[in-house]
Amino acid sequence: MISIGFAIAAAIAEIAGCFAFWAWLRLDRSAWWAAPGIVSLTVFALLLTRIDAVFAGRAYAAYGGVYIAASLAWLWLVEGMRPDRSDTVGAAVCLVGAAIILQGRRFGI
Numbered sequence: 504m505i506s507i508g509f510a511i512a513a514a515i516a517e518i519a520g521c522f523a524f525w526a527w528l529r530l531d532r533s534a535w536w537a538a539p540g541i542v543s544l545t546v547f548a549l550l551l552t553r554i555d556a557v558f559a560g561r562a563y564a565a566y567g568g569v570y571i572a573a574s575l576a577w578l579w580l581v582e583g584m585r586p587d588r589s590d591t592v593g594a595a596v597c598l599v600g601a602a603i604i605l606q607g608r609r610f611g612i
Contacts, residue, residue, distance in 0.1 A: 506555040506605060510566050513550035514573035520544035522577070554605075561604060568594075568601025 523540030526532040556562035572594040575586040586594070 509550050509553040510569040513547050513566060514570045516543050516547035516550060518574055518577045520547055565601045565605040568597035571597040
């Protein structure tokens with residue numbers, strides 16, 4: 504369960520960091536938005552290393568499902584656009600995939 508918490512925290516940090524650059528470059532905000540973006544992306548990288556997986560690629564793959572769901576939550580909570588049915592179903596499929604990757608039985612390891 505700790506890995507899920509780290510994945511959620513990493514997703515929030517990554518999305519916030521990327522949004523800071525989005526705001527600067529796409530929403531005509533000040534270049535100073537890059538500073539908290541850099542800090543947030545650094546926090547993201549540190550949190551991602553805390554996911555309990557033997558191999559980095561497996562941690563990143565499992566994290567991907569959490570990132571997708573968190574991105575849609577950001578879309579709704581921060582940007583004010585409610586995800587539609589396809590978004591919700593797609594995120595659910597990704598979360599199931601992430602759970603399988605993270606909790607799946609390993610053979611030959």
